[in-house]
Amino acid sequence: MKRILAIAFILALAGGYWFMQNRDSFSPEPVATEVAPQRWQVSTVQQSPSDPLMPINATAAVNGTDDNATETGNATRPVYPADEIVRHDFVEDASAYLVSRYLPAKTKDNPGAQGRFDLNVKSLNIRYGVDFNGLGVDPADTLAARKIVFTHVLQGPMLDFLHAAYTPLFLDSLEQALQSVTHTLPSGQMAVVSEEQRKEMLTLLAARLKAIGKTVAAVAKSDSIRPLVTKYLDDMESVSQAHLAFWNIPEDASISVRNEASARIKTTIQTREISRQRLLQAIVSTANPQDMDATELIYLAQWVYRRGQEDPGLANVARAGELLVRTADAVAQRSSEPQPEVEQVVGDDTQNIGQ
Known part of the structure; x- marks a missing residue:
């Protein structure tokens, strides 16, 4: 019985240590998004996905990286x-x-x-x-x-x-x-x-x-x-x-x-x-x-x-x-x-x- 309790105690310690080391994976950091500055944002008619002649509106938010986004998540370069x-x-x-x-x-x-x-x-x-x-x-x-x-x-x-x-x-x-x-x-x-x-x-x-x-x-x-x-x-x-x-x-x-x-x-x-x-x-x-x-x-x-x-x-x-x-x-x-x-x-x- 003591041997079983010792093994259980060791497993509990190992599990706690693993959880503390990997807790960040359970709470992912928010991803910064790149948004066009206000003077480049335009409002267009909603196009059908099947219409190839309508513009590709690049003012929609896209995922950003640390190189092109500020701490608040806004883009620092024009889009x-x-x-x-x-x-x-x-x-x-x-x-x-x-x-x-x-x-x-x-x-x-x-x-x-x-x-x-x-x-x-x-x-x-x-x-x-x-x-x-x-x-x-x-x-x-x-x-x-x-x-x-x-x-x-x-x-x-x-x-x-x-x-x-x-x-x-x-x-x-x-x-x-x-x-x-x-x-x-x-x-x-x-x-x-x-x-x-x-x-x-x-x-x-x-x-x-x-x-x-x-x-x-x-x-x-x-x-x-x-x-x-x-x-x-x-x-x-x-x-x-x-x-x-x-x-x-x-x-x-x-x-x-x-x-x-x-x-x-x-x-x-x-x-x-x-x-x-x-x-x-x-x-x-x-x-x-x-x-x-x-x-x-x-x-x-x-x-x-x-x-x-x-x-x-x-x-x-x-x-x-x-x-x-x-x-x-x-x-x-x-x-x-x-x-x-x-x-x-x-x-x-x-x-x-x-x-």
């Missing part, structure tokens, strides 16, 4: 919401491209006294409508890729999501690009963008984006511009056909046949130019664009017209223009704020522009 088609790469690439179009004054590329912002809407359309930089589509099939992008983006809830979720990323990406870009001075030295030049670039960009957005919205809402675009496109086709007919004239054709074909080319060109002027006047009176040349206005009108031929139509194109204006306002607001600090390595031969 940007993401979309599977319009990826973060697109915003970052667009920001870097826009910054590259800014030419500060008194540099090798712009020796004048004023900074210049050389942004062409056609080059933008080629970069993202042909090369599809940063967009989650296959660029091998241009038409199919464009259809995927426009069908995905030009929807009310998606437009609102992209504006709310990506505007902070856009602003921060602009700042990072501005603090990393350099320009060549007439002396050959490399120079970074100074605070004064930074404000100038953001101000110029804001004005440009606002002009484009207002033009797109106004043209999309106008019932009178659409038939003028149709007439202009028809007249452009007539000019092409007239040139084709002239070059297809047989070598043994009479002089009168050649003269008639040549006269037709001149007539169709004159008709096209009349249509172009009427369209341009309608755009100017409707949109009142600022600092945009005629070629860009005509190009934007054609772009809006083509979007109207597709689903979902012009209402969301107008909405996209309005949101671009709001983005421009955010850029203008950022230009009045101090430059945020971004880690940057600058060579010994680099100095501030304008100093």
